[in-house]
Amino acid sequence: MTIKRIGWLLAIISVSSGLAFAELSINAEVVHTEADGNKVIITLTPVPNASSYLIQKSLESGEWVSVIETRDLEFNTNIENDISTRFKVTALDVNRNVLAEAVSEAITTEAKWFNIKRLNRFIALILISGIILYYITRARLNKKIYLRPVAGLQAFEEAVGRATEMGRSVLFVPGIMDLDQVETISGLIILGHVAKMTARYEADLNVPVSRSLVMESGRETVQASYISEGRPDLYSQDMVHYYTDDQFAFAAAVDGVMLREKPAAVFLQGKFYAESLIMAETGNSIGAIQIAGTGSPSQIPFFVTACDYTLIGEEFFAASAYLGSDPKLLGSIKGQDIVKAILMVCIGIGILFETFNVHFFKNLFLGS
Amino acid sequence: MGKFTNFLEKLDSLDRRVIFLIIGLVVLIPLLIPLGLPIETTNLTEDAFYAIEDLPANAKVLLSFEYGPSSKPEIHPMAVSVLRHLFSKGNEVVIMCLWPDGLFMANEALELVAHDEFKLEYGVDYVNLGYRPGNEAVIKGITKSFEANFSVDSRGIPISQIPIMQDVQTARDVDFIFSFSAGYPGAIEWVLYAGDPLQVPVSSGNSSIQVNQLLPYVKSGQMKGVIAGMPGAAEYETLLIQKVEGKEGLLVNKAHALLPNFKENRDATKFMDAQSIAHLVIVLFIILGNISYFVKRKKQQKY
Amino acid sequence: MFWKRTIPAIIVGAVGVIMLLSWFIPHAPFDELEIHATQWYDIIASFAMILGALNLLKLQGRKVIKHQKGWFYSLAAILAFFMTLTFGFFIKGGYYPVLISAGDNPEAVYSRISEVTAIGVEEVRNLYAYPSANGERIIMQKAVVTKRYAQKIIEELETLGATVSMGELKWGSHVQGQNTYYRWVFYSFFTPLSATMFALLAFFVASASYRAFKIRNAEATVLLLAGIFIMLGRVPLGAYLTAWTQKISWLSWMHLPTIQEWLYQYPNAAGARAIMIGIGLGIVGTSLRVILGIEKSFMGGD
Numbered sequence: 014m015t016i017k018r019i020g021w022l023l024a025i026i027s028v029s030s031g032l033a034f035a036e037l038s039i040n041a042e043v044v045h046t047e048a049d050g051n052k053v054i055i056t057l058t059p060v061p062n063a064s065s066y067l068i069q070k071s072l073e074s075g076e077w078v079s080v081i082e083t084r085d086l087e088f089n090t091n092i093e094n095d096i097s098t099r100f101k102v103t104a105l106d107v108n109r110n111v112l113a114e115a116v117s118e119a120i121t122t123e124a125k126w127f128n129i130k131r132l133n134r135f136i137a138l139i140l141i142s143g144i145i146l147y148y149i150t151r152a153r154l155n156k157k158i159y160l161r162p163v164a165g166l167q168a169f170e171e172a173v174g175r176a177t178e179m180g181r182s183v184l185f186v187p188g189i190m191d192l193d194q195v196e197t198i199s200g201l202i203i204l205g206h207v208a209k210m211t212a213r214y215e216a217d218l219n220v221p222v223s224r225s226l227v228m229e230s231g232r233e234t235v236q237a238s239y240i241s242e243g244r245p246d247l248y249s250q251d252m253v254h255y256y257t258d259d260q261f262a263f264a265a266a267v268d269g270v271m272l273r274e275k276p277a278a279v280f281l282q283g284k285f286y287a288e289s290l291i292m293a294e295t296g297n298s299i300g301a302i303q304i305a306g307t308g309s310p311s312q313i314p315f316f317v318t319a320c321d322y323t324l325i326g327e328e329f330f331a332a333s334a335y336l337g338s339d340p341k342l343l344g345s346i347k348g349q350d351i352v353k354a355i356l357m358v359c360i361g362i363g364i365l366f367e368t369f370n371v372h373f374f375k376n377l378f379l380g381s
Numbered sequence: 382m383g384k385f386t387n388f389l390e391k392l393d394s395l396d397r398r399v400i401f402l403i404i405g406l407v408v409l410i411p412l413l414i415p416l417g418l419p420i421e422t423t424n425l426t427e428d429a430f431y432a433i434e435d436l437p438a439n440a441k442v443l444l445s446f447e448y449g450p451s452s453k454p455e456i457h458p459m460a461v462s463v464l465r466h467l468f469s470k471g472n473e474v475v476i477m478c479l480w481p482d483g484l485f486m487a488n489e490a491l492e493l494v495a496h497d498e499f500k501l502e503y504g505v506d507y508v509n510l511g512y513r514p515g516n517e518a519v520i521k522g523i524t525k526s527f528e529a530n531f532s533v534d535s536r537g538i539p540i541s542q543i544p545i546m547q548d549v550q551t552a553r554d555v556d557f558i559f560s561f562s563a564g565y566p567g568a569i570e571w572v573l574y575a576g577d578p579l580q581v582p583v584s585s586g587n588s589s590i591q592v593n594q595l596l597p598y599v600k601s602g603q604m605k606g607v608i609a610g611m612p613g614a615a616e617y618e619t620l621l622i623q624k625v626e627g628k629e630g631l632l633v634n635k636a637h638a639l640l641p642n643f644k645e646n647r648d649a650t651k652f653m654d655a656q657s658i659a660h661l662v663i664v665l666f667i668i669l670g671n672i673s674y675f676v677k678r679k680k681q682q683k684y
Numbered sequence: 685m686f687w688k689r690t691i692p693a694i695i696v697g698a699v700g701v702i703m704l705l706s707w708f709i710p711h712a713p714f715d716e717l718e719i720h721a722t723q724w725y726d727i728i729a730s731f732a733m734i735l736g737a738l739n740l741l742k743l744q745g746r747k748v749i750k751h752q753k754g755w756f757y758s759l760a761a762i763l764a765f766f767m768t769l770t771f772g773f774f775i776k777g778g779y780y781p782v783l784i785s786a787g788d789n790p791e792a793v794y795s796r797i798s799e800v801t802a803i804g805v806e807e808v809r810n811l812y813a814y815p816s817a818n819g820e821r822i823i824m825q826k827a828v829v830t831k832r833y834a835q836k837i838i839e840e841l842e843t844l845g846a847t848v849s850m851g852e853l854k855w856g857s858h859v860q861g862q863n864t865y866y867r868w869v870f871y872s873f874f875t876p877l878s879a880t881m882f883a884l885l886a887f888f889v890a891s892a893s894y895r896a897f898k899i900r901n902a903e904a905t906v907l908l909l910a911g912i913f914i915m916l917g918r919v920p921l922g923a924y925l926t927a928w929t930q931k932i933s934w935l936s937w938m939h940l941p942t943i944q945e946w947l948y949q950y951p952n953a954a955g956a957r958a959i960m961i962g963i964g965l966g967i968v969g970t971s972l973r974v975i976l977g978i979e980k981s982f983m984g985g986d
Binding site: 345 | 882888966981
């Protein structure tokens with residue numbers, strides 16, 4: 014009996030002393046599901062009387078920097094990839110006296126070579142590119158491709174012809190944004206086609222631009238067009254000229270050109286913002302034939318209201334294919350249309366599933 | 382009757398300068414003689430308001446100023462209201478600008494709200510990191526490091542020396558992102574490059590015309606509401622005043638004392654009278670234009 | 685042709701493919717490629733601005749020299765250009781007195797500072813009591829503009845017994861500093877001009893609506909009605925005019941803001957989404973054509 018009692022006493026003492034002298038420890042574990050790899054879960058074992066825990070991490074230089082002061086025993090943080098990092102925890106009481114300290118093992122995080130959360134978009138990219146490339150190849154093999162007539166694109170030649178007959182100039186504005194916008198590149202491509210027409214008909218071409226790089230690119234485009242039409246003599250560098258980067262100052266400058274020179278044809282082809290209606294209305298007031306095209310959804314209504322013809326959305330990007338009639342370009346438009354049809358079917362299927370509260374189809378398209 | 386019909390016919394080719402003059406007058410008169418029309422709030426603005434209202438007291442909010450003097454009448458009142466809302470709750474605010482003009486707008490808003498009204502301490506309660514060129518590259522950059530992109534703030538102080546930035550190393554460390562934007566870069570870029578990847582909630586205040594493009598993001602939950610143009614700004618002002626008047630939610634002591642100031646300086650609400658009458662006149666012009674069009678068409682059909 | 689066409693096409697293709705794939709690869713060096721590429725582009729565009737500026741000066745200068753029609757507007761443009769350039773890079777303004785010690789006659793000193801800066805005397809006293817983060821006692825809220833005027837104020841304060849030194853706003857942050865020349869240009873010229881141009885939209889919207897919103901066919905009628913509902917529903921007047929419908933439950937849907945919000949969030953958002961999908965596909969198609977070298981005309985190719 015006595016031995017039993019002594020045994021129980023010893024057990025109680027050892028457990029109590031274990032509790033009284035619980036050791037502070039910190040564990041850092043890499044979260045392997047994160048693509049950029051630098052997320053770490055920190056877990057602490059608590060210490061009695063601790064009111065907060067100060068967490069620090071080591072830098073490459075060996076210096077310790079503060080991460081957070083917290084009461085949580087588990088939280089996430091980020092560290093730099095490919096650098097061996099240790100974490101130190103300092104348990105503090107209410108008077109900010111140090112109760113205990115501990116340091117974790119060194120960990121190193123590494124970014125992954127593929128972000129698995131973006132797999133669905135990678136597959137979409139391959140599919141879309143594949144479809145477009147397939148139709149480009151088919152077009153190369155002399156397969157005829159039908160594109161529906163677009164009134165705005167058919168009016169290009171008419172507009173330039175009108176300017177020639179009236180002895181007035183053609184004004185072309187390739188948007189107000191820089192070359193990093195695809196709409197600006199599309200606008201310059203269309204400029205190339207319009208420049209060929211003005212070279213052919215010997216009409217004056219005036220291209221005010223809002224960015225210096227667009228000016229340089231526009232000059233190359235126009236020059237090449239005039240050379241290809243055999244009229245390099247008609248080309249002048251000053252056809253494409255810069256005014257200002259500022260949105261409304263540029264609109265004022267273009268309006269001034271319209272009111273003074275009264276061009277017979279105005280092309281507004283590119284990326285526009287709020288100044289679109291100012292330019293379009295001014296063009297309307299001078300009686301010019303106006304053809305607009307933009308990839309800015311919010312400006313399309315203004316162009317539709319104020320211009321004679323408007324290329325809406327995809328039509329603007331398809332303009333180069335229409336005007337050039339190159340089979341490769343026509344093939345890419347066909348490919349885009351097929352992708353659009355697939356998307357429409359997906360939207361229909363998605364609506365059906367969501368109506369019946371089945372979410373797996375929608376989740377296929379989610380990403381981060 | 383014949384003269385009246387001829388008059389209606391002539392209206393079809395009314396000189397636009399007459400329209401400009403009438404619009405000028407109908408905008409000017411309500412500004413001089415306010416009507417005091419009551420503001421009714423909509424879901425879009427309420428969602429944005431309550432997204433900020435639900436933030437805890439220790440939340441840090443990143444505000445981005447992407448507008449200039451041209452869109453100031455629409456967006457500046459909402460910037461002032463949002464700052465008042467955040468400071469009323471005691472939240473800390475980090476400001477940055479992706480437009481060069483945005484820096485001036487931010488300083489104006491901060492001078493009015495942070496300095497004159499709430500008398501807050503720069504660097505502790507709020508900071509203005511200033512403008513950096515690079516558009517969305519800056520947004521992508523701050524998802525990795527604020528210091529790498531904003532080594533000094535707008536006053537030239539190294540951000541390592543700014544108390545409020547001690548716990549804010551990347552965009553992940555803020556609790557909410559609010560963009561005041563009039564174009565590019567703007568709210569869409571914040572959603573694409575910061576909000577969605579980092580799962581930080583985003584909302585924005587925009588000019589009316591831009592809201593169209595943002596609605597898909599709002600409907601999909603990628604944005605928490607949007608303050609749509611001047612009407613949205615007026616709604617936000619109304620919601621803020623209701624909150625402070627009713628002493629609802631988190632409120633610092635100063636906020637209630639500033640209520641008369643909030644009521645006095647409500648630019649968007651004041652301008653809504655003029656916008657209301659202008660819209661009504663445009664609708665009347667459209668109806669008149671259609672009457673004239675029908676009269677003309679009827680006459681042409683006769684012959 | 686090899687250097688002018690082929691090499692740029694290869695660069696465009698290679699960079700395009702690498703940038704496209706880097707979005708899927710979080711590992712270094714791909715993770716920061718996008719940021720670096722955008723920054724490189726910004727640096728190139730910044731230097732290219734010089735080309736644009738020279739072109740502007742050349743064309744406007746030619747108009748002035750040849751006294752072509754409207755040459756005085758061109759002269760205004762050139763003067764404005766150089767004025768802004770000067771205030772941005774050469775003449776900063778933004779000098780201000782920094783009070784180190786108020787001396788034996790502090791009230792007189794505070795009073796003079798209050799006159800110069802338009803801050804109340806009580807606030808000046810408080811600002812002096814608590815130095816700012818960088819140790820300066822009283823950063824003048826409204827910095828004086830010229831060095832000469834700042835010096836004049838310093839001398840006045842020193843005769844009152846204060847110890848004062850000269851402070852100045854740093855280059856860079858001076859553009860937004862109080863009472864600097866650049867800020868004066870921004871608020872006196874740029875702001876009203878920008879606001880005016882934007883305000884023109886109101887007039888143009890009215891004239892465009894008057895001209896274009898005609899009931900020519902069914903679609904035009906739908907457009908017209910939607911436009912009217914949205915225009916009236918968005919403003920307080922619409923809510924005020926149809927407030928009575930809220931009192932009758934079966935008529936509450938006729939409340940203009942309710943109709944407007946439904947139109948805005950459902951048909952309008954659906955249409956916007958559809959156009960954005962089309963535009964997105966157009967961008968993908970155009971980008972692929974550019975990367976693959978099918979489309980070269982923007983570089984001066986065929």
